[in-house]
Amino acid sequence: MKEKLLRIAIPLIIALIVVIFQRVSAPKIVNEAGRTARLGMNPQQELSLGAQAYQQVLSESRTITSGANYEMVKRCAGRLTAVTGEAGKNFQWAVSVVESNQVNAFCLPGGKIVVYTGILPVAQSEAGLAVVMGHEIAHATNHHGAERVLQEKTANTLLTGANFSLSGTDPRQHQQIMGLIGAGARVGYLLPFSRDHESEADSVGLKYMARAGYDPREAVEFWKRMSAQGGGGAPPQFLSTHPAHETRIARLKAELPKAIEIYHAAGGK
Numbered sequence: 001m002k003e004k005l006l007r008i009a010i011p012l013i014i015a016l017i018v019v020i021f022q023r024v025s026a027p028k029i030v031n032e033a034g035r036t037a038r039l040g041m042n043p044q045q046e047l048s049l050g051a052q053a054y055q056q057v058l059s060e061s062r063t064i065t066s067g068a069n070y071e072m073v074k075r076c077a078g079r080l081t082a083v084t085g086e087a088g089k090n091f092q093w094a095v096s097v098v099e100s101n102q103v104n105a106f107c108l109p110g111g112k113i114v115v116y117t118g119i120l121p122v123a124q125s126e127a128g129l130a131v132v133m134g135h136e137i138a139h140a141t142n143h144h145g146a147e148r149v150l151q152e153k154t155a156n157t158l159l160t161g162a163n164f165s166l167s168g169t170d171p172r173q174h175q176q177i178m179g180l181i182g183a184g185a186r187v188g189y190l191l192p193f194s195r196d197h198e199s200e201a202d203s204v205g206l207k208y209m210a211r212a213g214y215d216p217r218e219a220v221e222f223w224k225r226m227s228a229q230g231g232g233g234a235p236p237q238f239l240s241t242h243p244a245h246e247t248r249i250a251r252l253k254a255e256l257p258k259a260i261e262i263y264h265a266a267g268g269k
């Protein structure tokens with residue numbers, strides 16, 4: 001009996017020790033949203049991983065390098081990245097426009113931005129584009145990708161520990177329990193983090209667009225249009241990890257007065 005208990009407990013204890021070590025040795029920052037976060041990559045790793053992923057995307061896509069849309073995306077990226085302050089200081093910014101009807105845009109760790117032409121009809125204007133880009137840039141300046149790396153590491157270490165501690169049980173039962181623990185980790189641990197990341201990216205993105213002189217009220221209008229896009233069929237890819245529209249729009253509305261102040265201070269009317 002005692003032996004069986006030890007066989008279950010020891011792998012879990014080892015996993016816990018490893019997790020504690022992983023977290024204590026991870027770089028700690030206070031992010032743009034004011035929250036203390038531990039990261040699974042340092043800035044140098046973020047830059048090189050981001051640049052690598054950027055090259056990969058560009059090598060597989062057709063890019064646009066001239067025309068009104070290209071100029072607008074470049075200008076908007078320039079204005080937004082210029083107001084990221086201390087958080088974006090060591091970023092190596094670059095932006096590309098990919099010809100594709102995917103409703104998508106992202107900013108990789110370290111500052112490489114990709115905008116798909118498919119999102120432009122939803123953006124409708126440069127201010128609408130600033131909503132999306134501000135949001136994506138805010139994910140990067142808040143180091144959400146690096147934080148995610150550490151979270152996945154923590155979850156994987158604990159799952160490995162659980163897997164070892166169950167190694168003596170009946171294989172079918174073992175598989176069932178691991179499935180439950182895995183689902184629990186996703187819903188209870190990883191998903192709440194991604195919701196935090198979304199609301200931080202909204203709030204910091206709103207601040208960036210206002211600082212850059214884009215009317216922050218456009219954020220509410222943009223997300224309404226995105227919501228209309230998703231109606232009926234499957235939501236566009238861009239939305240798959242994003243929260244319910246009503247929640248997001250209500251939260252943005254609550255943050256508008258402060259953002260409008262920033263906008264006015266930046267010379268906006």
Ligand SMILES: [Zn+2]
Pocket residue numbers: 135139197198201242
């Ligand atoms: Zn997002």
